[in-house]
Amino acid sequence: MEALDAIEREVDSAFAPVRDEQELRATHAKFLGKEGSLTEIMRRMPELAPAEKKTFGQAVNRVKTAVEAASEAAEVRLRQAALARELDREPTDVTMPGRRPRVGRQHPLHRVLYDVTDIFVSMGFDVAEGPESDWETNNFERLGFPPDHPALDMQDTFFLHNEGRPGPRTLLRTHTSTVQIRELLSHPPPVMIVAPGTVFRCDDDATHSPMFAQIEGLVVDEGISLAHLRGTLATFAQRLFGKDVTTRMRGSYFPFTEPSVELDASCSVCGGRDPHCRLCKGSGWLEVAGAGMVDPIVLSNCGIDPEKYTGFAFGLGIDRLAMIRYQVPSIELLYSNDERFLRSL
Amino acid sequence: MNISYQWLSALLGADPGVDKVARLLTDAGLEIEKVREVGANLASVLVAVVESTRPHPTSKNPLTLVTVGLGSQGSLEIVCGAKNVPAPGGRVLFAPVGTTVFTGDPKSPSFVLVEKPVAGIVSKGMLCSEIELDLGSDDSGIIVLDEEIPAGTKLVDVLPGAHDWILEVNVTPNRPDALGHLGVARDVAALLAIPFNGVRAKCVPSRPAREDERVRVESKTAACDRFDAAVLVDATVRRSPLWLRSRLHRLGLRAINNVVDASNYVMLELGQPNHTYDLDVIAERTVIARNAVDGEVLQTLDEKTRTLSAADIVIADAKKPVGLAGVMGGEGSGITDNTKRLLLEAAHFDPSTVRRMAKRHEIHSDASHRFERGVDPTCPPLAIARLKELLVELTGATVVDADVTARGPSELAPSPEVAVRDARVKAVLGIAVSRDEERRILAALGFSLVDEAPERVVVRVPTWRPDVTREIDVIEEIGRVFGLDRVPLAVVPSSGARAGAVRDFSQRRRVRDALVALGLDEAVNYAFDADALFESVGVRATARIANPLSSDRAAMRPTLVAGLLKNASLAVRHGEHKVRLFEVGTVFSARASDDPHANERDATAANEGPLHEETRVAFVLVGPRDSYLGDAGSVDVLDGKGVVEALVESLSRSEVRADREGEAPPWAHRAAFARLSVGDRVLGYVSELHPSMRGAFRLPASTVIAELSLEALTAIRPALRAIRPSKLPSMRRDVALLVARSHPVATVAALLREGAGERCTSVALFDRYVGKELPEGAHSVAFSMEFSPLGDKTLTDAEVDGWVKAAVARVVQDLQAVQR
Structure with missing residues (x-):
């Protein structure tokens, strides 16, 4: 349970510095990947006594939800940042002439x-x-x-x-x-x-x-x-x-x-x-x-x-x-x- | 024809107003092109009597100080530069300060007199010349009046019609009667519905003629059916009075002397040309109208020597011709200052004969202009009578009883009788004209009623209207006086009839629209130009104009290419680098004599002309391709081919095939031309301009031209069938091949398509590379192949790969290509 608490405390700070898709995936994996800390803990579930299982299971779910929520929030943040970057690029000088097909003139x-x-x-x-x-x-x-x-x-x-x-x-x-x-x-x-x-x-x-x-x-x-x-x-x-x-x-x-x-x-x-x-x-x-x-x-x-x-x-x-x-x-x-x-x- | 409103008004005995007259005449077919007000400046001009003269005290110029008497207005001293100031008692014209005077200089035609010193002396006006008062063309000195008029009299009180309006009438060829004031006055009277009595001559006293005052006249030609002559003696030839000089001047004729001026005056009044001779130079006092003898020579009044032929009609005395009948008088028989005895001539000549003579001798005179349109054949006696009356007054001559009339060998046909049906009048004009109004109109125009029935009238046409011979002509007369503007508006019941004479109107239009949509500008060149222009593109013109405006505009164009290159050349000279011009027009060639359309009848039936005419479509492209902030290179033959491909696609969704077959035109570049076809129809050629022809037009290497047959372009109109697009995706594969450049790209593409089977729907070249690292003579060509599914069966990668493999194998096998 302590380990679980430690993980929960880690979640927000882990996602905060994420800057791109790749970091996002890595951070998510850090918790929920094959080697992820939360995965490790869940892997130990069968070892627990049935009475503990329920409480522990609920706690794991809570932390898992927190991880997913943080991940999603980070994703939204990344998408918005990307959108802002694209929109905030140097505006095109629209006073330049358009690229136009030539218009012919009938006599x-x-x-x-x-x-x-x-x-x-x-x-x-x-x-x-x-x-x-x-x-x-x-x-x-x-x-x-x-x-x-x-x-x-x-x-x-x-x-x-x-x-x-x-x-x-x-x-x-x-x-x-x-x-x-x-x-x-x-x-x-x-x-x-x-x-x-x-x-x-x-x-x-x-x-x-x-x-x-x-x-x-x-x-x-x-x-x-x-x-x-x-x-x-x-x-x-x-x-x-x-x-x-x-x-x-x-x-x-x-x-x-x-x-x-x-x-x-x-x-x-x-x-x-x-x-x-x-x-x-x-x-x-x-x-x-x-x-x-x-x-x-x-x-x-x-x-x-x-x-x-x-x-x-x-x-x-x-x-x-x-x-x-x-x-x-x-x-x-x-x-x-x-x-x-x-x-x- | 210039018409004086004052003269018209005097003939009518009415003053309806110049604007009204101009409007009525215009509506009735005698279009007034312009109304010129003259003499408005004369109101202040006074007749002055010279009292004394003295030389200018200081001026080096020959100026005279003239003291003139102005009657009740006292005397004034005026500075005058003229050399002809008369002795005391002479009458001159004085324009006071404030009068508008003319300079004769078209740049600054008039100015208003102000009080300013001339060589130190101030005048309160000036003594005027004809030019200064716009009363004549004489600027040799001031006007000196012959008449005894009291000093101080207003000029306008002694010069009838001094303030006048000159109507410039556009007299159409059918209205010879309107080439005199009489005929125009008759029209005005008919239009105003006021009585008009025409022109009558006053009878002048005469005395019996002595033997040596008698003349003999004769007409030996059918072209002269009437010849009237009269004799006046004791004439004094001198300058005409101011009223006559100014009237002729304002109507555009130059005043000469009182005899010639009277003759011209009668012509302007009646429209009857006439002539006066010095009787004493007419050999044997004999005047004959006859055919000229071949080779006979006559010097005409324009000082040209004319060699005559038997087709010419001359007026001759007993020895020689003295005039070209109805065209121009001869030198040497005319009136001089010493002439005492006058022979007057008024005759009628055949219009066609006069016209041919005038054309042959390239003379267009006031007389020929009237005779070739048809002068009233009954007018000569009236003209002679008016002339006598005027000449007695102007020259002081005496008329002797020597009038003679000669008739030609054939009688002139009487003027026709024409039946006019009421129903026909209404059917043509679209409005009924009451019988009363019809009779009034026709009577006013000089038609006489021969017979009248409930449904029609029969009228005799007046002798002065040679153009009126049929019912329809009389209906026109009724209509134009009744008022064509009273004709109501009606809608044509649309017949839905299709045109029978059809050529290629809609095809020309479709191609023009398509080429404009493709970004080309349309040119319209003349159908004729210099032989040299066409030769500069190696094409020879075979049809030409016999009477061109100039020798370099005589060849009918055998090609549109030359004109477009000329246009492109002009654009480049003006600094335009990019030219995109097209023309759709006719090219011409002479027909071979075995051409089925070589004769008029068969060609007309087939809606063909004497020349072989073909509609071509041509364009020229010069300079850089359309691009933006970058170099897309300059146009070459493939840009031209692209225009044709796009044109054909827009016209008929067809594919254009290119080859190098047939006989390429001389302007084709042998390394960069194509013959273009659709199906088995050859459209024409596209090419870069032959390098040796660039120089003549100063055009760059990037000049591409094409000339195509409109007929071939528009003949193919495949029935288009819609496809139902598949809902399933199509698949694309790119293949790159190394292949010898001697194999046309089209062959490679065709083999690929053939080898790929029926699911392959397109093979398109998207890249071509030539480089040193490639084997000698080879290039790399890359194609994009598209495969489309059939029905609802999705294409699989495996089957598409298989088709591509088969396709490539085909090219490898047939063309020894290598896949890259």
């Missing part, structure tokens, strides 16, 4: 092109396309451009080397309106398409690029009127510029539409209230699209009865919309492919 023209296309697709239009090179027939004649007419001067054309081949002259399309012809030749009405694409004009100055992007729209069906054109473009303008935008329609001229109109949207920046507005320059209006009712000659050139079917068409310049959205100071930047420009957007 601003394509961002706008896809946004515009998506708006029309959500309104029920499907996407059509045609080639960038084409024949004079599809670019001008079938669209009703009169031969030798000044209307041809509206679109300075890049002609291609024909290399002596017979047939109509070849060119780089001057507008996406070529897709009107290709779509109308591909199947009978109803037709409801937008045709985004690259077009070319022999023109290079501060406001013109020899290559630029357009999106064409074409709807041909029975009973289509100018009111449908206006409704379509008004919805488009509201989705692109904001729901408070209003539209106006005014007369214009394109050889392949009759009547021809320009559709303007009220200025989304100043609403027409700022005479020095950076966007509308004080006019209060933004030109959105050149448009009109498909000229009957275009329909009949494609084998469609213009008495039965009517339609509307429109064309939008993507470059100008991109320049408005991103405040691009000059059009040439859009084709500079200067990484500093591309990565600024």
